[in-house]
Amino acid sequence: MEDWHWQLGIAGGATTAWVVGLAFLTLWLLELRSIRGESSAFRRFTLGALGGLSILAVYALALQVTLVREAFEEVAGGTALLIDNSRSMTLSGSSGERSDAVRALIRKWQDDDRVEPLVYRFGSETRGAIWNDLADTYDPTDDETNIREGLSTVLERGIEQELGSVIVITDGADPSFRAESLSLHASAPAIHSVVIGGDDRLDDQAIVSLRADSTAYVGVPAVIRADVRAIGKLREKELSVQLWHENRLSQEQWVALDAEGRGDVTFEVAPQRPGRALYRLVIPTHADDEVPQNNGRAVLLRVGRDRVRVLLVAGRPSWDVRFLRDFIKRDGSVDLISFFILRAPSDLTAAPTNELALIPFPTDELFREHLGSFDVVIFQNFDFAPYEMEAYLPRIRDYVKRGGSFLMIGGDHSFSLGGYGGTPIEQVLPVKLPAGGGVVTGSYRPQPNRQLIRHPIVALGPDPSLTRRTWEALPPLHGANAIAGVKEGAQVLLQHPRARLPGGARLPILIVGEADRGRVAAMTADASWRWRFASDDATVGSDEYELFWDRLVRWLTRDPLLEPARISTDRDRYGIGAPVIVSGLLRDERYRPIANERVSLRVEPTRDEVAGEVTAQTDLDGQVRATLQGPTAAGAYEVKAKADGEDIAAEVFLVEESGDELANLEVSSTELQAAAKRTGGRVFLSINDVPLLAELAATTRKTAGLISKQPLLHPLFLFLTVAVLALTWVLRRRWGRR
Amino acid sequence: MILGSGVRSACFALVLVCLSVAPVESASAFGDATEVEIVSLDVSRGDDRSQSVTERLAWEVRKRSSVEPMLEPGRARLGDDSLFRSPFIYWRGTDEIAPFSEESVDALRRYVHRGGFILVDDGSAGSEGFDRAVRRELLRAFPATPLKPIPDDHTIYRSFYLLDRPVGRLAGPEFLEGIKYGDRIAIVYSRHDLGGALQRDKLGAWSQAVVPGGERQRESAIRLAINIVLYALCTDYKDDQVHAPFIMRRRGSGP
Known part of the structure; x- marks a missing residue:
């Protein structure tokens, strides 16, 4: 009777009930008054009581008291099956491979066609599966077990699907899973778990x-x-x-x-x-x-040097040398070794050696013993001949070709004026040197090469237009070394606005290029310090000077952020055969986005037929994203982006036979039991204890409308009422009352 | 007239010596704008003595070191763009000067901030006027970094010559003073009248006597001036690790 509630059927509800009640009470009091003259106390009591009962019965009938209750019905609810698809399910114990146990359970359940569950696989991600061929297609390969993500996905979808129960089949090897992290509402479906391997502890x-x-x-x-x-x-x-x-x-x-x-x-x-x-x-x-x-x-x-090592050799002190050295020296990421020629053989110091703070030029130490330890070698207005350095020039050339970087900065001791024409140094410089030397005089503002205005060394503005304006606003340079031409493959980044090469092309001021595995640059001017030391507040320069030289040194040392194309993988390490998501920004050698083009992404070395190559489409900005099938053998791999047949970017990653997925193999049912407890589910540690699916499939209770009854309309009550009224009437007549 | 072979040989030798002593004109064909110029600062009108000092200093620097300064350096004024014609300014004075305008003080500050170097030379032979004015104006321009004595182990005393103490035309105090800006000393203040020791008259004779050490002290003063120019150009280059063992050995304190 707890679910029943009473209601009044009389029109007007409780108010009418009160009014009618008072009226009947008044009627009964009048009845008592009318029998007050009756001599017999028995008759007075009998008539008063019967009158009261009659009025009360009629009042009860008038109220139309009704009992109401909501009715429910149990209907069959949806069932979701959530199957662990991680690689730990492929492990074997004394009772066989875990995945075989899962297949056997699925087949057992499929024999009973009373329930057809919704099926999901969970691992690195949660996705749907088809029930009918599940036993044949189940092949756990994911590198991750994420029970929470799987359950949350199913529970979220379950609201619409009116799920009654969720059955999780897993080895429970997810140490991060906590039942309390699940968002479970009052009508959440029951969460049952079948813990595969729960009765088979691993060694x-x-x-x-x-x-x-x-x-x-x-x-x-x-x-x-x-x-x-x-x-x-x-x-x-x-x-x-x-x-x-x-x-x-x-x-x-x-x-x-x-x-x-x-x-x-x-x-x-x-x-x-x-x-x-x-x-x-x-x-x-x-x-x-x-x-x-x-x-x-x-x-x-990835092994680098803790600091970039730069060797700066200057033919003599100058403002160009001073400003550049001060700038590089301030950079905490650079270990600068500088050597300036302070006294030429013709200088008269008027002092014995022991009164001079001069040291011999340690050519052998710098260019034989330690040359390979430098990332960048800079010759700034330095001529080699007076210091008997001919023997070291081939070493410098070879250092560059093996991957070192070399920069020559202009001046009257540089390029052909420094006697470098025909030397091993010219072989690696990005420019050809004229036979007879020569300079260009006069002031000028160098102009960025329109074709290479996006190159990071000269891109001083956020876009080509502002870059051009910035270069136009910089203080002018003065003079430049003449060159005979630019070598094939070299890039002219800055040009003289007026002076021309013999062929008619503009005289290059800044040229960059590569010599085998090394990077080289030639800056034919010697007055870039003027950009830093300017009088006018409105004149740009100070920041641009530092930006320019910072970028040039970083480009020489192959700073990845300054490379035209770069790609990365979504993870550093993968499991066997796991998908590798590659994304990146691809630009051509002129730093223009490789837009709307198909590029190849290929894993190397190719040790199997599965890991391979995909073709992806870049977007307007040169961004690319693709998923490759990961290698099936453990080892270190490289994924390379190839455009127009050339490798333009690469990234390394590892494939491990183990990985995080196989690291935590301890079967744990604690949290699954906690989830079951919260939802009225059950946990099975042995596959032999698992019942048929229909027993785990839930029913859902649905409302079936209202049930009502009027107990006072029962015939017995009506009979009693009529009987009391009749008896009252009869007695009143017999005892002489109307 | 025909000279004898011995006389001809003597003349030839003399020419060779002169050629080797006289600085060769700049080999740079890039133009004056890229060369080292030791500019004199005009604070009061009509004082050409500073410029004669910078010419002599440039000549000495070129003769003794690989630096090739302009032999006819220009002048600069605080109030205009000429201040920025070179990162090296030589400011010599002997008397009290009127306070700088706010614009001049700001220009001084900007000059140092952008990499400029100033050598202030008190040529007053001990009077207080110029010294007071220098301290006042530098304090206005650099209130957070007042003049401080430069320690005797500073690079400035071994940027070219190994020096024990500063001297000029006068023996003066045993230290130079300086204002440090970032990692470098941007302003060096000498109360030794360095310019007085460098000046020559139009016939090439020394203009002023050097006291109390005579010509030996004059040589030390020239060396100090050269060291200051080399410091301005190389800053703490001589502190680099590659130089330290050599210099320590020469000073007798190394292994």
């Missing part, structure tokens, strides 16, 4: 995680940290971790595990060469280890 040692800075520096110790864990009976075994580098065992450490079988180990490495360095951490596989795939992980360090 495993694993490298759970690996941490290292992605960038390291030559000669500077870098730290690689690894978290390890052991489960099952291997928790009691000793565990060692080896560090391998370039196919050689470099270090090995024993790890002390805590009570939960966890521990960590730290290796310190000191990369010796710039570039990419691959380090592998390996736990030697124990005979009882059921998952040897997670015993090794790798880390790829």
Whole structure:
């Protein structure tokens, strides 16, 4: 009777009930008054009581008291199946492979056609699947287990689908999952879980995680940290971790595990060469280890120099030298070694050597012993001949061709005036030198090459128009070295507004290029310091001077941010066969966006047929994005972007046999049980305990309308009422009352 | 007249010596605008002595070092764009001067901020007028960085010559003073009358006697002036690691 509620059927509701009630009460009081003269007390009592009962009965009938209750009905609700698609489901235990257990369960459920669930697979992402062929198509390959994301997706969609229950089939190997993080409303469907492997504990040692800075520096110790864990009976075994580098065992450490079988180990490495360095951490596989795939992980360090090393050699002190050296010296990311010729052989110092603060020009030290340690060598108005440097010029050429950078800045000791014509230095310079020297005099404002105005070295404004205006506003330069021409492949970034080369082209002022693997630049003017030292407040210069030289030095050292094209992968490391999402900005060598063009993205080296190549379309800005099938063999890979048959950008990534997915394999049902408790679901730790799907499929209670009844219209009540009225009438007549 | 072979040889040798001593005219064909110019600052009208000092200083710098300054440097004034014709200004004075205008003080500040260097030379032989004016105006321009003595181990004492202490025409105080701007000293103030030790008359003779050390002190003064020019051009170059061991050994304190 708890669900019943009473209502009054009389028109006017409670107010009418009160009025009618008072009226009947008055009637009964009048009745009592009319029988007051009756001599017999028995008759007075009987007539008064019967009159009261009659009035009360009629009053009750007049009120039309009604009992009301809402009715519900149970209908069959939707059922969603959420299946773990991560790679940990491929592991095998004593009872066989987890994925086989899932397939067997699906087939068992499919035999009972009473329920056809909605099916989802979850892992790196959650997506739908088809129930009918699920047993055949189930092939877990995802690199991630994300139970929360899977459940949230299904619960969100479930509101529209009127889900009654969600059944999660997983190994529970998701240490980040917390039941309390689920948003569950009052009518949320029941969450049932089938924990695959819950009754089959693994014996495993694993490298759970690996941490290292992605960038390291030559000669500077870098730290690689690894978290390890052991489960099952291997928790009691000793565990060692080896560090391998370039196919050689470099270090090995024993790890002390805590009570939960966890521990960590730290290796310190000191990369010796710039570039990419691959380090592998390996736990030697124990005979009882059921998952040897997670015993090794790798880390790829991008090794650079902690600071860019610049060698600046100046033929004599000058303002151009002073301003450039001061600027480079202020840059904390640059390690500057400068050497100025303070005294020429013809200078008369009027002092013995011990009164001079001059040191011999350490040519052998700079150009033989340490040349390779410099990222950039700058010759600023420096002539080599007086310092017996002919023997070192081939070394400088070879240094550039091997990947070094070289910049020559103008002056009366530079280019052909410095005697570099026909030397090994000319072989790497981006310009051809005239036989007889020569200079261009007079002041001028260099103009950026219209074709290369987007090049970062000269792009001083946010767009070509403002860049052009900025160059027009800079203080003028004065004079320049004459050159005979520009070498093939070199780029003229700045030009003289009036002076011409013999062929009629404008005289180049700033030329950049490449010599084999090295980068080279030639700045034929020697007065860029005038941009920094200007009188007029309105004149631009100071900032532009620093921007220009900063960009030029960074371009020479191949700063990735100044490369015309660059791509990146969505992650540094992937599991076997995992999709690799590549995105990037592609511009041609003139820094113009490669817009609306099809470019090739290819993984190298190609070790299998699966990992391959895709063709993607760039947008108007040169942006590109594509997904490649990842390699199926562990190792270090490079994805290259190719346009017009040439590689224009590359990025490296790792493929690991293990990875995070196989790092945490401990089956955990705790949080799944918490989710079941919150929603009235059930958790099955053994697949043998799982009932048919129909038993887990939920019913949904739907409202079926209102049920009402009027108990006072019962015939017995009506009979009693009539009987009391009749008895009252009869007695009144017999006892002489009307 | 025919000279004997011995006389001819002597003349030839003399010509060679003269050629080697006389600075060669600038090999730079880029024009004056890119050369090093030691500009004199005109604060009061009609004082040409500063310019004669900068000419002598330029000549000495060119003769002794690889720097090739303009041998006929110009002049600059605080009130116009001529101030920015060169990052090196030589400001010599002997007497009290009127306070600079606000525009001049601002120009001085801007000049240093953009990389300029100022050598202030008190030629007053100890009187207080010019010294008071210099301190007053520099404090107005650089209130946060007042003049401070330059320590005797500063690069300025080994930018070219190894020097123990500053001297000019006068022995003066045992230190130079300077205003540091960023990592460099942007203003050097000497109370030793450096210009007085450098000046020559029109016939090439020294204009003023150097006291108390005579010609040896004059040579030290010239060396100091050259060091200051080299410091302005190279700043702390001599502090670079590559130079330190050599200089330490020469000073007798190295390995």
